[in-house]
Amino acid sequence: MSATPKPGLSTLAIHAGEARQKIGDAITDAIICASTYTFTSTQAVIDFIEQKQEREEYGRYGNPGEKVVEKKLAALEGGEEAILYASGMAAIVGLLMAKLNAGDEVVFFDECYHRSREFCTKHLSRFGVVTRQVRACDYDAMAAAINPNTKLLISESPTNPHLSVVDLARFADLGRRHKVETLIDATLGTPYNIRPIEFGIDYVLHSATKYLGGHNDLLAGVIIGSKSKLEDVRKLRGIMGAINGPHNIYLLERGLKTFELRMQRHNENGQAIAEFLAAHPRVERVYYPGLKAHPYYELARQQMRGYGGLVTFLVKDADWRQTANIVDSTKIARIAPSLGGVESLIEQPLVMSYYEIPTEDRQRFGIPDNMIRLSCGIENTEDLIADLAQALGAK
Numbered sequence: 001m002s003a004t005p006k007p008g009l010s011t012l013a014i015h016a017g018e019a020r021q022k023i024g025d026a027i028t029d030a031i032i033c034a035s036t037y038t039f040t041s042t043q044a045v046i047d048f049i050e051q052k053q054e055r056e057e058y059g060r061y062g063n064p065g066e067k068v069v070e071k072k073l074a075a076l077e078g079g080e081e082a083i084l085y086a087s088g089m090a091a092i093v094g095l096l097m098a099k100l101n102a103g104d105e106v107v108f109f110d111e112c113y114h115r116s117r118e119f120c121t122k123h124l125s126r127f128g129v130v131t132r133q134v135r136a137c138d139y140d141a142m143a144a145a146i147n148p149n150t151k152l153l154i155s156e157s158p159t160n161p162h163l164s165v166v167d168l169a170r171f172a173d174l175g176r177r178h179k180v181e182t183l184i185d186a187t188l189g190t191p192y193n194i195r196p197i198e199f200g201i202d203y204v205l206h207s208a209t210k211y212l213g214g215h216n217d218l219l220a221g222v223i224i225g226s227k228s229k230l231e232d233v234r235k236l237r238g239i240m241g242a243i244n245g246p247h248n249i250y251l252l253e254r255g256l257k258t259f260e261l262r263m264q265r266h267n268e269n270g271q272a273i274a275e276f277l278a279a280h281p282r283v284e285r286v287y288y289p290g291l292k293a294h295p296y297y298e299l300a301r302q303q304m305r306g307y308g309g310l311v312t313f314l315v316k317d318a319d320w321r322q323t324a325n326i327v328d329s330t331k332i333a334r335i336a337p338s339l340g341g342v343e344s345l346i347e348q349p350l351v352m353s354y355y356e357i358p359t360e361d362r363q364r365f366g367i368p369d370n371m372i373r374l375s376c377g378i379e380n381t382e383d384l385i386a387d388l389a390q391a392l393g394a395k
């Protein structure tokens, strides 16, 4: 008998984690609306507590749909265990709360999602955890920030909105050499485009609200890693209660079925739009790792399969109002925060995320007035390009 080939991402996205024969002989999983689960006898309770039987107990600790989606996500990422949360932020908060004690330190690359950094600097600080931030992709600065109290190194890859690409092998090695665990928020990359676990990263985090759910209709988050490392994280989630309702879980399971197909189109659209923008006379600069001019192009080529749907660009000689006019002139992309869904979304980071941030801080974060961030959906490429072309004609 020949060895069974390793299943592809679509096969995993469609079948992994699911029972072959399901409730009611249905092809799809049931949405089980139950706050609690019944036992047939006292002995059945005892058997469950003594772990002789795997089953549900109470809704805060999990539900059957969640188990399916967790297995699916672990399979897609190539990790042992996945823990599902109510949002990406709930996932990172859950991991950090489980792993860090008073006196511990975390080091971030500074292009990480601002709410993740804010949780550390404003809230974990109240519990005696110290947060250090160094320039994204400055590995020497990160090494210098590590001391005997350091417990976790955190980065995103690619980062948002600058699409910087972290050298995952180097990042993982930095952690290993200093005996510090590593976390990569791979929301923008997705398991289609980057595989952090294969580079030795300990924890991979996704806002499943974005590409994994993929339809702009749900919030969820996930952490993937080894079973042993995630045991305490799962226990804390059972206490936090940051779980998904059964309908939300079903939406995620359904969205995941087309994950690979969607990513292929997101990648195609991202690349085509980035190339179109790079050649456009009104565009000063494009941030997209699939462009040769991008500072991380070579690294991205070695480490990624595609570069996703997020494209950031600067409008040439435009003030914030002229930039806003371009955003307002698009007819397909909708103005909204978020990314990774089938609908294209467009926004001006200055207005959407940094309106209340002091100018000098904004400049330090590299968010100029003339920056636009476009999350390419899966509409037809020609239509997105035609729409951008007419919007860039706006004065």
Ligand SMILES: *Cc1c(COP(=O)(O)O)cnc(C)c1O
Binding pocket: 087, 088, 089, 090, 113, 156, 160, 185, 187, 188, 207, 208, 209, 210, 219, 220, 221
């Ligand atoms: C959106 C996002 C988050 C937060 O996820 P939510 O699901 O909105 O809580 C974290 N990291 C990145 C990179 C994101 O884009």
